[in-house]
Every structure is written in structure tokens, then in C-alpha cells.
Amino acid sequence: MTAFILVPGMFTDTHVWRETAARLTAEGDEVHAVALTGTGGPRPAAADTIDLETHIADVLAVIDSVGAAPGRQIVLVGHDYGIHPVLGAADRRAERVGRIVYLDSGLPQDGVPALAAVPDPALREELAERAGTHGELPAPARDGWQRWGSTEGVPDAALDRLTASATPQPLRTLLQPLRLTGAAASLPLTGVLCNAGGSSIEMVQRGVDFGEPTLQVFTGPQVTFFELPTGHWPMLSLPAELAEVLRRAAAGGGHRLVAPDAAQPPAHLRPFLLDVPDIPRERTGHTDLYLPAAEGPRPAVVFVHGGPVSAEARPTPRDWPALTGYARYAAGQGVVGVTLDHRLYDVADYPLAAEDLDATLELVRADPRVDGQRIALWFFSGGGLLMADWLRQPPSWLRCLAASYPVLAPLPVLGPVDARFRPADAVPKAGALPLVITRVGRERPEIAATVEEFLTASRDCGAAVEVIDVPNAHHAFETIDLTPESRDAVHRGMRAVLDHLAV
Known part of the structure; x- marks a missing residue:
């Protein structure tokens, strides 16, 4: 009994x-x-x-x-x-x-x-x-x-x-x-x-x-x-x-989790799916710049990590292979790649993360090696909620917003989020700002639903959205789905962003 x-x-x-x-x-x-x-x-x-x-x-x-x-x-x-x-x-x-x-x-x-x-x-x-x-x-x-x-x-x-x-x-x-x-x-x-x-x-x-x-x-x-x-x-x-x-x-029934393989690094610390140039970083505060071998001020792509991520996580997100991979790929294409650490440690911290992103953009745009009038922001996962500020009031120097496997509405399991950070509510004010969304087919249903909500709102207001579908890829696929389909999606996303920066 x-x-x-x-x-x-x-x-x-x-x-x-x-x-x-x-x-x-x-x-x-x-x-x-x-x-x-x-x-x-x-x-x-x-x-x-x-x-x-x-x-x-x-x-x-x-x-x-x-x-x-x-x-x-x-x-x-x-x-x-x-x-x-x-x-x-x-x-x-x-x-x-x-x-x-x-x-x-x-x-x-x-x-x-x-x-x-x-x-x-x-x-x-x-x-x-x-x-x-x-x-x-x-x-x-x-x-x-x-x-x-x-x-x-x-x-x-x-x-x-x-x-x-x-x-x-x-x-x-x-x-x-x-x-x-x-x-x-x-x-x-x-x-x-x-x-x-x-x-x-x-x-x-x-x-x-x-x-x-x-x-x-x-x-x-x-x-x-x-x-x-x-x-x-x-x-x-x-x-x-x-x-x-x-x-x-x-009776002892139920599903058992699989312990990580001690011989393998965690999924987010595995190598980036593309071979990219070994371009060194230049670190200032919580911001890293990957500079291209090119003359004159160059456009920049700022890669914004997701979360919440524990404040004790080591290495910190800007040193994760996916982020450094994207930044080096961008620099190899002739633009400045930028990564940063922001303080999204809890869902209550979105305002702090937004402050950190603002500080990075101020630093980057003031750098004489950067064309401050040609900037793109590229968000990942839970960082997607930070898009709302830039959709609501896009400055003239912001040439493109991109997001990969983004969370585009608060997830109930994580708790309430400041109403300011709701991209679907903000997108009607985006005007002609180009948007590039990379959507994975093997997404968690609760996240996929937030993407569909956003795309519906985008269609309703006529926003300029390009969707890159990766049917067989998972969330954070760049270090776990090392397939031609996944590699092609990264190439397509980067080409789209660079095209908008060239305008």
C-alpha cells in the first residue's frame, strides 16, 4: 500500500x-x-x-x-x-x-x-x-x-x-x-x-x-x-x-532524463557549424568587436544572446561558439561583428538587458571604424523580446532586425514580463524596417506559437518580413544540427542582413 x-x-x-x-x-x-x-x-x-x-x-x-x-x-x-x-x-x-x-x-x-x-x-x-x-x-x-x-x-x-x-x-x-x-x-x-x-x-x-x-x-x-x-x-x-x-x-515509473556525456561539452559549447575566419576580438567592457580587414568605416551587426542565463554561467554568452561564430562570419564578410553580455538573468531583467544593449550600441556607433548609420540587430532565442523597443521606434541608422528561433511573446512558465517587451504589439509601428526571421521546424510548441503570433501581427500590418525556414532544425541549431540545411539557413540569414546593410 x-x-x-x-x-x-x-x-x-x-x-x-x-x-x-x-x-x-x-x-x-x-x-x-x-x-x-x-x-x-x-x-x-x-x-x-x-x-x-x-x-x-x-x-x-x-x-x-x-x-x-x-x-x-x-x-x-x-x-x-x-x-x-x-x-x-x-x-x-x-x-x-x-x-x-x-x-x-x-x-x-x-x-x-x-x-x-x-x-x-x-x-x-x-x-x-x-x-x-x-x-x-x-x-x-x-x-x-x-x-x-x-x-x-x-x-x-x-x-x-x-x-x-x-x-x-x-x-x-x-x-x-x-x-x-x-x-x-x-x-x-x-x-x-x-x-x-x-x-x-x-x-x-x-x-x-x-x-x-x-x-x-x-x-x-x-x-x-x-x-x-x-x-x-x-x-x-x-x-x-x-x-x-x-x-x-x-511505482517508480516515468521518463528518465539523460545525463550529459562527460566526454562531450554541453550543446551550447560545441563548435559552430561553419568554418569561419579566426578573427580576434577587441573587448571593451561587456562588448566585443570583431573587425574586418577592410578600409574605412564599416557597417556592423550586433548579435544579441538569449536567456534568461544564470549570472554564474561560464563562459558567458558572448564567448559561446554560436555567437563568436556569427560575429567572425560577419567580419569575414566585411562588416563589424559585435557580441555582448547583457543582464538577462531573470524574466524581470529585460529592462536591464535593454539598457546593456543601448550601451553597446552607443559604444559601437561612436567607434570611428564603424559606419554608425548602417547597423543591424540580430536576436537569438529569449533575446527576441528585446526586439520590441526597436520595432516601436526604429531609428534611421537601424537598417535591419533579424531573429533566429526567437521567443516573441512571454512564456507563462517563466513568469510575467514587462508589457513593454511584446514584439507583436510593437510591430505595427515598425514601418518599412526589414525583418528577417529564422524559424526552426523542430521548435518547442510554446515558442513556435509566439513566432506565429508575431508573424500574424506582421502580416496584418504589412511589415516587411522575410522568413527563413529550417524544417529539420532544433532551437539553437548552430551547434547541434550540423547539416547542409542548417548551414544553408545561416548563409541565407547572413546574406539577407548584409543586403539590407548595403542599401
Whole structure:
């Protein structure tokens, strides 16, 4: 027998588990839905007496109430915020726990408060300013749940119940750091990802391949993953399917990630797909110039990396083979290739990244070796949202905007982004500015949808867009798809950009 201990997320009570719990018990499993103090359980007169430790104690009490018996395993399931008290409790009762299930949740780390997982960056900043104070975070209104995660698939009646039973979240539960000793680090884990929010097993695997340190722990044989085609509340939208996934997880089922080959560099650090001239860089601050062997001021192409990228990533993006490859290719064609590091470490950092790009352009255009009246910007991946500023008010010296496998609308899984950075909203003001979009056929669906949204808006306003399709290529194909088709796409993109700079 399995004893499932189900821990809800922010603002929610045990009622959210009702249908899933009924399915599990019908199959003979034992189910305990935890009523967290202040949100589902007893509510003290003062919310400032409730913190993360209070909720960890709530989960510990349920673990301790489950009798030990041969063959019985305890599976802790944490949804959303609920993974924080789950991990805290597992750390103190590791010998009692058979598996931990992360249900569409973040990846809490020792010493980090749950505040870090709040999806809205503006709200994170507001709450951080209230550190040391007490009080509550009001529960969402019926139309406000989307701020906390996708509500796709949740029936209207279920959303009504969710809203009616919601309670404020005690602030100290979000502000108190999680403390872990590592005692539960070797326990079996399962991640259940909800695709409507933009998360997927493929995305996690790409993060592993990229070398993201926090994800490497999920490549062990004791870790499995499942996906559900729904939003952030699967217990309300797909209760039967969730119950089946939880039972399969308890049995050790699910997809296992592939650990990176220690003999191979991560995908983004593999060689560029073209042979390009070995042109040295000239570094000034966060900007690198690759200068052509040509007389007189030359046009420039500024290559803008994607993200978010961890501030600790080494080498930094401007030294990644794809970016240096493009810059050297451009310099070999007689124009100045430019790369930069910008501060897109989090989705809240797009304004900072935009400032860094502005500073690079000011530096580049002031250089006497650069024709400051002939500049092109070429964006990659998540850097695509930065296009919005240049679409909205294109200066006369900007001769072309290019983007490869771009993200052209905010992805829900990454959290809210400043409304300023929405290229589809800005493109009607682009006028005759030439646009070159490289679109890959094996793109992640959630990213492909943002490209289609942008192209639809472009067609509606008559924008000058050239689309270069690479049907068999993946996101960031320049170091992983070393095919004639991919090489041809890079050549075609560069030719298009250089043609616009020659005008």
C-alpha cells in the first residue's frame, strides 16, 4: 500500500485534492490531504505567527500519524508552494519517505525562501520590500488566478470553488528561508510537469544539456518525470489522470532524463557549424568587436544572446561558439561583428538587458571604424523580446532586425514580463524596417506559437518580413544540427542582413 500525503499550494485548502484523492482511495491507496495552518487548517488570531516552519510541522504531523507497516511507502506530493514544506519535512523524516513528487512546482534550494518561486517579478519585489514585516498576501479574485499559473482546463465550477475557498497566504511562509541538511537528497523523486504553462520534459532535458547546475540532480536513476496536458491545477482539471500519474510515480515509473556525456561539452559549447575566419576580438567592457580587414568605416551587426542565463554561467554568452561564430562570419564578410553580455538573468531583467544593449550600441556607433548609420540587430532565442523597443521606434541608422528561433511573446512558465517587451504589439509601428526571421521546424510548441503570433501581427500590418525556414532544425541549431540545411539557413540569414546593410 502507498500512503499519499498531498500538500496544497498557496491560498488553497484540502478541497482541491477531493477528486484525485477519491480516485486514489478507490484503487486501495491511503490518502492524507494536509490542511496547512492558516490556509486550510486552524487559523491563529495573528497571521504573523505562521511561517514556513509552521507548515513543515503540519506535514511532519501527518507523516508521524501514518503507521509504519511492511510494504507501505509514504509518497509526499507538493503542489506549487507546497513543495517547500514537503522538502522541509522530508529532510527531517527521510527514513520514513519513499518518494517526493514535485507537482508543477519550483526547485527549492537550501537557504532560499519560497518568495523566489513567486512567478510575478513585480510582486516578488514588492514582497521582498516587506521582509521583516508581517501580514498576509490576499487571495486572488476569480479572474486573478492566471497570475499564479495557467488555469487552462479548469472547469468554471471548479474555478468558482477554488475562489470561494481561497484564503490569504501568511507572508512569513514566503519570506522564511527553507533550511535543508541534505538528509533527503538521495530520496527518489518525480516531477509532474503541466504543459499548458510552458513546462515540458524536453525543456528540462535541454536545461540539463545546457549544464544548468540546479538540474543535474534530476539525471539520477531515482528520478522520473511525467507530463500532463493541462494548466497549473491538474487536480481540478485532470483529477483522474493526475491520480494515475501519482500511482505510476509511486511505482517508480516515468521518463528518465539523460545525463550529459562527460566526454562531450554541453550543446551550447560545441563548435559552430561553419568554418569561419579566426578573427580576434577587441573587448571593451561587456562588448566585443570583431573587425574586418577592410578600409574605412564599416557597417556592423550586433548579435544579441538569449536567456534568461544564470549570472554564474561560464563562459558567458558572448564567448559561446554560436555567437563568436556569427560575429567572425560577419567580419569575414566585411562588416563589424559585435557580441555582448547583457543582464538577462531573470524574466524581470529585460529592462536591464535593454539598457546593456543601448550601451553597446552607443559604444559601437561612436567607434570611428564603424559606419554608425548602417547597423543591424540580430536576436537569438529569449533575446527576441528585446526586439520590441526597436520595432516601436526604429531609428534611421537601424537598417535591419533579424531573429533566429526567437521567443516573441512571454512564456507563462517563466513568469510575467514587462508589457513593454511584446514584439507583436510593437510591430505595427515598425514601418518599412526589414525583418528577417529564422524559424526552426523542430521548435518547442510554446515558442513556435509566439513566432506565429508575431508573424500574424506582421502580416496584418504589412511589415516587411522575410522568413527563413529550417524544417529539420532544433532551437539553437548552430551547434547541434550540423547539416547542409542548417548551414544553408545561416548563409541565407547572413546574406539577407548584409543586403539590407548595403542599401
